[in-house]
Amino acid sequence: MISAWLTQHGFVFLHTLKRLIASPVTSLLSISVMGIALSLPTGVYVLMQNIQNLSGQAGHAPQMSLFLRKDTQSADVQQVEQRLDRDVRILGHQFVSKETALQQLQQRSGFSNVASSLERNPLPDAFILHLQNEGAESMRQLQTELQSWPEIEYVQFDSVWIERLDAFLKLGRFAVLLLATILSIAIIAIMFNTIRLQILTKRDEIEISKLIGATDSFIRRPFLYFGAIQGLAGGAAAWVIIAYALSAVNLELVELSNLYDIQLQMQLLTLEDGVSLLIFSTSLGWLGARLSVANHLWQIEPQ
Amino acid sequence: MITFKNVSKRYPDGYMALNNIDLEVAAGEMVFLTGHSGAGKSTLLKLIAAIERPTSGMIAINEQNIAQLKLSALPYLRRKIGFIFQDHKLLFDRNVYENVLLPLQISHFDNKMIASRVRAALDKVGLLKKEKAMPIALSGGERQRLCIARAVVHRPSILIADEPTGNLDVEYARDIMAMFTSFNQVGVTVLIATHDASLLEDTQHRILSLKQGKLAA
Structure with missing residues (x-):
């Protein structure tokens, strides 16, 4: 049949x-x-x-900058780093200490005088995050989330081009x-x-x-x-x-x-x-x- | 096998084709249906295959009431019947073999048996050598025989023929009647409608006579 x-x-x-x-x-x-x-x-x-x-x-994997509070200790920094590690939305991150940031500032032409004239380092510790491109919506959500962490002073994210x-x-x-x-x-x-x-x-x-x-x-x-x-x-x-x-x-x-x-x-x-x-x-x-x-x-x- | 009880058929235009018909055909019987054209012979045959539906009354085939049969059940009723149509209803874009093949394809016969079945049917009607011919190239008598081969290839238990000797000369007509007799001898119930009195002269089979939609005694 x-x-x-x-x-x-x-x-x-x-x-x-x-x-x-x-x-x-x-x-x-x-x-x-x-x-x-x-x-x-x-x-x-x-x-x-x-x-x-x-x-x-074109290498436009979106980036986000995290600026930590001035008073954060190295233990806090480690804690933040661990949490960033666990987040799957973050492909990688790079720690920029305030000392490194100051050095980089000094190396830039035109800023060396300004930097050396400072009495103390005004720059905060920072993380640069490399993110997965999942659209502006989810990135803004991540931004608000990170902003709520106590150690973090400010999250900078330029979302205009992605949007x-x-x-x-x-x-x-x-x-x-x-x-x-x-x-x-x-x-x-x-x-x-x-x-x-x-x-x-x-x-x-x-x-x-x-x-x-x-x-x-x-x-x-x-x-x-x-x-x-x-x-x-x-x-x-x-x-x-x-x-x-x-x-x-x-x-x-x-x-x-x-x-x-x-x-x-x-x-x-x-x-x-x-x-x-x-x-x-x-x-x-x-x-x-x-x-x-x-x-x-x-x-x-x-x- | 075939039972009609108080069957009437009125067409939508008001024409009364059949009027209160009572009829009983036993299994294995061969019956002739005769009468003038317009007496209701074709209508009666079409009612058996549910091509037309009765206006009132009861029709049973194998004790199955077909007057109220659902549309989806019709194909299975028609597969039990071999119908030889007055106007042949052959497919002119297919050759002889393919025309006879159609009923087997429709009822999903197994492939291995198909070819031998078709050739056996063609052999019975004497068209085996013309299996590749197109129907247009056949004579009237050959077309009639092709029609018979198609009607019997799936070995139905009931064979119905509407004016099977219509436009044929006497010799051809006698051949075709002999075929029906041989089908009847192997147990097939045969119903033949004809207005050709010469066919009925020396028959021993029952003859039913229709007059203006009524069965004459």
């Missing part, structure tokens, strides 16, 4: 492929329409990924989502109509199958396969379009990289994202077909 079921699905799959190949122009046209529609949101998504990567590459990048990426993601939603609906509508036309041309076959005992799922199956296979092909087309577009951009970037002496290369779609794209497009095709079948099949009852 299971082998009969598998044979049945295999047969329908091959039959559907044959049908797609039998009308190559129509199939290619609808596959490219789907591919182009899908490549728009996917393209914006890849762009966002690249901007995010670029911001990480800007954050806002920009957020906007980008919203655009991806918006584009994806609109174009998904378009793809479902296209598939809905394609399947509707197919059902009309296969009216006889459907009617005869019903007359000799076909269940609804048997009749639905070839149309669902058709939708899913076209969806899959559309997703693959989008992947190819994006790969070609990015390699073209990369060719242009080589020149720019040479002029500025930096590595500028667009990353292609990762395997994981590509597979997600295929699964998504397959589901869209299937869904369009399913809706269409549900809408049109019941109208065909043998007389």
